Amino acid sequence: MVRYHRLIGRLLFPLIAIAYASYMLWEHLAKGFRPMLLNYALILILPVLVFGALTIIREVLIYHKEARELNSGGAEEQYDGWQSPAAAGGKLIRPALVIMIGVAFVVLLPILGWILSFALLPISLLLVMGERKPLPLVLMTVGCLVFVYGLFVLALGLELPDGVLLP
Amino acid sequence: MIEMVSAGFSLLVSHIWLVPLGVLIGMFVGALPGLSSSGTLAMMLPIFMSIPPEQGVILAVAIYIGAEMGNSFPSVMLNIPGTGAGAVTAFDGYPMMKKGLASQALGICIMASTIGAVVGGIATLTLAPALGAVALRFGPAEIVIVVLFGMAMIAVLSSESIVKGLLAGFLGLLIAITGTDPTFGARRGTFDIVYLFDTIPLIAVLVGLLGFSELLKHAEQRASTLVDPESQKEAGQVGMRGIFSGFGEALRRPVELIRSSLIGVGIGSVPGAGGSVATFVAYQQSMAFASEEERKLYGKGSKSGLTAADACNNAMVGGALIPTLTLAIPGSGTMAVIIVIMSYHGLYVGPRLFEMNGDIAYAVLWSQFFAAISVLFVGTLLASFAHRVALIKLQYIVPVVALFCLLGAYARHNYVFDMGVMLLFGAIGYLMKKQNYPVVALLLGVILGPMFEENFMRALRLSRGSADIFYSSTLSQVLWTLLFVTFLLPPIVRAIKRRRLRREANA
Numbered sequence: 001m002v003r004y005h006r007l008i009g010r011l012l013f014p015l016i017a018i019a020y021a022s023y024m025l026w027e028h029l030a031k032g033f034r035p036m037l038l039n040y041a042l043i044l045i046l047p048v049l050v051f052g053a054l055t056i057i058r059e060v061l062i063y064h065k066e067a068r069e070l071n072s073g074g075a076e077e078q079y080d081g082w083q084s085p086a087a088a089g090g091k092l093i094r095p096a097l098v099i100m101i102g103v104a105f106v107v108l109l110p111i112l113g114w115i116l117s118f119a120l121l122p123i124s125l126l127l128v129m130g131e132r133k134p135l136p137l138v139l140m141t142v143g144c145l146v147f148v149y150g151l152f153v154l155a156l157g158l159e160l161p162d163g164v165l166l167p
Numbered sequence: 168m169i170e171m172v173s174a175g176f177s178l179l180v181s182h183i184w185l186v187p188l189g190v191l192i193g194m195f196v197g198a199l200p201g202l203s204s205s206g207t208l209a210m211m212l213p214i215f216m217s218i219p220p221e222q223g224v225i226l227a228v229a230i231y232i233g234a235e236m237g238n239s240f241p242s243v244m245l246n247i248p249g250t251g252a253g254a255v256t257a258f259d260g261y262p263m264m265k266k267g268l269a270s271q272a273l274g275i276c277i278m279a280s281t282i283g284a285v286v287g288g289i290a291t292l293t294l295a296p297a298l299g300a301v302a303l304r305f306g307p308a309e310i311v312i313v314v315l316f317g318m319a320m321i322a323v324l325s326s327e328s329i330v331k332g333l334l335a336g337f338l339g340l341l342i343a344i345t346g347t348d349p350t351f352g353a354r355r356g357t358f359d360i361v362y363l364f365d366t367i368p369l370i371a372v373l374v375g376l377l378g379f380s381e382l383l384k385h386a387e388q389r390a391s392t393l394v395d396p397e398s399q400k401e402a403g404q405v406g407m408r409g410i411f412s413g414f415g416e417a418l419r420r421p422v423e424l425i426r427s428s429l430i431g432v433g434i435g436s437v438p439g440a441g442g443s444v445a446t447f448v449a450y451q452q453s454m455a456f457a458s459e460e461e462r463k464l465y466g467k468g469s470k471s472g473l474t475a476a477d478a479c480n481n482a483m484v485g486g487a488l489i490p491t492l493t494l495a496i497p498g499s500g501t502m503a504v505i506i507v508i509m510s511y512h513g514l515y516v517g518p519r520l521f522e523m524n525g526d527i528a529y530a531v532l533w534s535q536f537f538a539a540i541s542v543l544f545v546g547t548l549l550a551s552f553a554h555r556v557a558l559i560k561l562q563y564i565v566p567v568v569a570l571f572c573l574l575g576a577y578a579r580h581n582y583v584f585d586m587g588v589m590l591l592f593g594a595i596g597y598l599m600k601k602q603n604y605p606v607v608a609l610l611l612g613v614i615l616g617p618m619f620e621e622n623f624m625r626a627l628r629l630s631r632g633s634a635d636i637f638y639s640s641t642l643s644q645v646l647w648t649l650l651f652v653t654f655l656l657p658p659i660v661r662a663i664k665r666r667r668l669r670r671e672a673n674a
Contacts, residue, residue, distance in 0.1 A: 013604055016595070017338045024341060024356055031353070040348075040620055041355055044341040051334035058330060095383040095597060102379075102569065102590045109583055121573075122566040129386065129562035140563065144570055151199075152574060157210070159581055 007063050014055040021048035097128045113163025118148050171521065172292075175529020179537065182222050186534055189226045190541040193233020194549065197249055198241055199575070204234035205500035206579075212507065220512035221527045224505060225534045228484070231501050232284055232538040235480045236546055239276035244269060244556045245568055247378035247575065251369065251443030251614040252483075255450050255476040257377055258607060262468035270406055273550035274413015275470055279424060279477035280546070281539045282417070286428035286478075287435075287485020288535035295489050295532070302436040302490050307622035307629065308636045312646040313434060314619045317447030318611060319654065332608045335599070339612020342367060343620070350624040362584040371576035371589040372613050376606055379572045379593025384600065385561050410550050416470045423453055423474045431479035435486020438496045443614045445486075449479035455653050459661055466607065481542070485535055492520055492528050 025045050101124045109117045122140045131137060152158040179186075196207045208215075208227055215223035238253035243260035256276065263272035305313075318336070345356040346366035357363040417424065427449040434445035453475035454465045465472045483499075490496040495517040497503035509516050515523035556564075576589035599606050630636035637643060 010602055013595075013598055013602055014334060016598075017334055020338070020356075021341060027356065040624060041341075041344055044337055044344065047337040048334065048341055051330055051337060054330045055328075055334050058328065091387045094386040098383055098386045098565070098569070099590060099594055102573070102593075103587075105573065106583060106586045106590065109586075118570070121569065125566040125569055126562060129565050131562045136563070140566060144566065148570070148574070152578070156578075158574075158578055160577075161583065 007060065010059045010063060011056055014052040014059070017048055018052040018056075021045045021052065025049075094128055098125065101125060101128065109163070110161045111163055114148070114160035115145065116163070118145055171525035172529050174526035175531075176533050178221055178526050178530040179225065179533045182225055182530075183537060185222055185226045186229045186537040187541040187545060189229025190233035190236075190538055190545050193230035193235075194237030194240075194542075194545060195233075196230065197234035197237025197239075197253075199249065199571075199578075204231045205504055207234070208501055208504040212504070215508045216511050220509060220514055221530055223508045223512070224527065224531050227501075227505050227508060228488070228531055228534050229538045229541070232280075232481060232484050232535065232542060233545075235484060236277065236280040236477070236542045238480070239273070239280070239477060240549065240553055241571070243272045243276065244553055245378060245564075245571070246381040247374055247568065247571055249370075249575070251373065252446040252476075252480050254373055254377060254443075254607075254610055254614070255446045256473065256480070258450070258466050259464075259469045259472040259476070261381070262466070263470075263473065266468055268409070268468070269553070269556075270409025270550065271413040271416065272473060273546075273553060274410035275417045275473050276413075276477045277410070277543060277546040277550060278414040278417035279427075279474045280481040281543045282424045283428045283431060283478035283481035284484065284535055284539035284542060286425065287432050287482040287488075288532065288539065290429070290432040290482075291485045291488050291492075291532050291535065292529075295493050302438065303494065303496075304640075304642050305437045306636075306640070307625040308640070309642050309646060310437065310622040311619060311626060311637065312643060312650060313437070313448065314444055314615050314622070316451055316650060316653070317444050317615050318619065319451065319650070331603070332605050335604050335606070335608035336612045339609040339614075340616040340619070341612075342372075342609075343613045343616025349617075349621045350628065360584070362580075362582050366617065367613070368576065368579060368582070368585040368588055369614065370579045371585040372592045373610065374572050374575045375589040375592030376596040376610055376613075378568065378575075379589060380596030380600055380606070382565055382568045382572065383593060383597040385565055385568075388561070407547075407551055410547055417474050417478075420471055420474050423471050424478045426452060427475040427478040428482035431482030432486040432489075435483035435499070436489040437486075438490050444618065445483050446476050446479050447611065447615065449475045452653060459665075481539075488531065488535075492531065495520075 024041060028039070028041060028045075101121070105117055105121050108120075112120075119141050122144045123137055126137055126140060148160075153160060192207075193204060196204060208230060211230075215227065218226075235252070238249045239256045239260065242248040242253045242257035243264050246257050246261040248254040248257045260272045260276065263269070342356075345363055347354055347364060354364060362368075430449040430452060431445050434448060450465075450472055453471050454462060457465070457469075457471060461469065461471060487497075487499045487502050491502040491505060495506060497506055506516055509520075514520065514527060521528050572589055572593070573586050576585045577583065579585065595609075596606050598604075599609065626636050627634075638647060
């Protein structure tokens with residue numbers, strides 16, 4: 001039986017490319033932008049759409065070929081670089097959590113301010129990576145704050161958001 | 168002229184302490200993603216204006232050279248380049264680090280940077296006026312052809328599937344047009360977000376695609392360190408021993424060193440061509456003339472590729488000095504700051520600089536050699552500690568790398584939005600790596616796209632829409648010939664060699 005969730009993984013990137021190129025095409029048509037010379041953006045949009053479609057066709061054909069071989073007991077499973085969450089033993093969960101922590105950091109930074117945000121960032125990432133001992137958690141947090149303040153704020157004069165919680 | 172050259176040397180010797188100081192500051196700046204040498208020099212302008220002009224210019228050039236080398240440290244150890252040119256170092260430096268060859272990779276970077284700076288110095292001392300005149304002949308059409316050298320790498324890098332590589336490359340070019348059209352002023356691909364009205368934040372894209380995506384791969388692994396300590400010991404290339412073996416590897420590639428350095432000087436001397444272009448071209452040339460077996464290693468830990476990238480990076484400084492000192496046209500953003508320093512102190516900035524303030528001009532040119540020696544010593548000292556990063560536990564590496572990535576994305580414009588862009592491209596880079604799409608092709612498009620478009624459209628406007636401008640001048644014909652020779656000649660030579668070997672095997 002063909003497991004389509006693996007196919008979706010292979011098609012994600014070309015689908016993202018086609019979606020972005022389609023948005024750019026719509027933007028050009030909607031705004032009616034007519035340059036005096038050639039339209040440079042269209043020269044790029046069309047190849048992305050064409051190569052995106054070709055990539056999708058290629059991946060679907062390869063996928064069905066591998067699925068046929070698998071179902072007929074032929075070649076060994078070769079899903080280069082991609083495994084279902086179960087087969088991957090939850091390997092994808094940690095990268096997903098890291099991205100979520102990153103997004104939360106970016107959203108909360110202007111609200112909480114840089115001190116709280118840069119304190120919570122290493123703690124949460126260390127917990128995701130499996131660190132449970134309190135001493136490394138505290139030391140990394142303090143170390144990161146000192147590093148950010150000493151180097152970026154004091155020495156380099158970088159202005160980080162104070163946040164709305166601080167006076 | 169000889170009196171001026173020796174006067175310049177004496178002037179430099181009296182301020183020689185500034186060179187290692189500048190190189191150390193520059194390495195520090197170069198090692199931090201999001202910080203650029205031009206931005207740092209601009210921040211230090213009050214200091215430059217309060218010290219004598221010869222001290223200011225010598226210090227500024229030393230910082231520039233140090234920064235070009237310092238960029239290699241995070242590129243090799245963490246896959247987080249600070250500039251587009253540094254990304255090329257990461258292509259092969261980081262894979263070498265993962266194989267346990269971090270010290271050797273850093274040694275190659277240090278020696279290649281030193282040789283590049285020396286070649287740049289020799290070229291500027293001997294050829295400055297002549298090269299300046301040639302650089303002036305580069306118009307937008309010629310710059311387009313030079314950029315094509317770099318962009319043509321997209322096809323070469325698409326080893327698994329040409330369709331995947333071209334998709335990634337064209338998507339990178341499409342992403343690069345985000346912002347305001349440089350020719351007509353229309354907004355493109357901004358989603359009506361004000362932070363994208365200027366252009367897509369390049370450093371955030373770079374750091375995300377290379378650094379943050381790698382961090383996500385580390386988060387996925389069960390390994391405890393970046394590199395298995397046993398494999399590092401087995402590779403036998405740890406610490407000073409590894410660094411010295413890197414020196415040897417670089418010196419065993421004299422053709423690579425000289426060719427890449429000359430490309431760096433040549434393209435660096437073209438105002439507006441940009442450092443990234445030169446490094447990509449040097450890398451592409453190195454790959455084009457490599458043997459069949461060596462070509463397979465590019466992007467996977469090729470010592471020749473790494474040598475080419477770093478030699479070019481530092482030779483570019485010499486190249487950028489040529490139009491700056493001979494014609495008062497800055498060869499790069501950093502050189503623009505140097506012109507400001509010179510103008511402030513009343514130095515004659517222009518073609519008569521060598522006549523009116525020749526001792527200062529030659530002191531600056533001589534300083535490149537001393538900066539090269541400083542890079543060798545200071546870089547070796549720093550690299551002797553840097554390889555230990557590979558042995559730190561991954562659970563501690565991930566938060567630190569995340570911190571660097573986020574701050575690196577933020578530091579350029581002070582926008583929290585850029586951090587979000589970094590995360591987005593980090594996720595895209597991770598997806599691409601998992602599905603074997605060439606991230607480098609996307610990166611190439613994003614880095615070289617703006618320069619290609621600006622010069623392409625400018626050339627068309629100059630010629631009122633006629634394509635003749637791209638092949639009518641002698642210089643453009645020479646460049647097209649070089650481009651075709653670079654692409655056609657190596658496969659022909661390889662095919663002839665294969666046929667000869669087959670004939671010998673059958674005989």
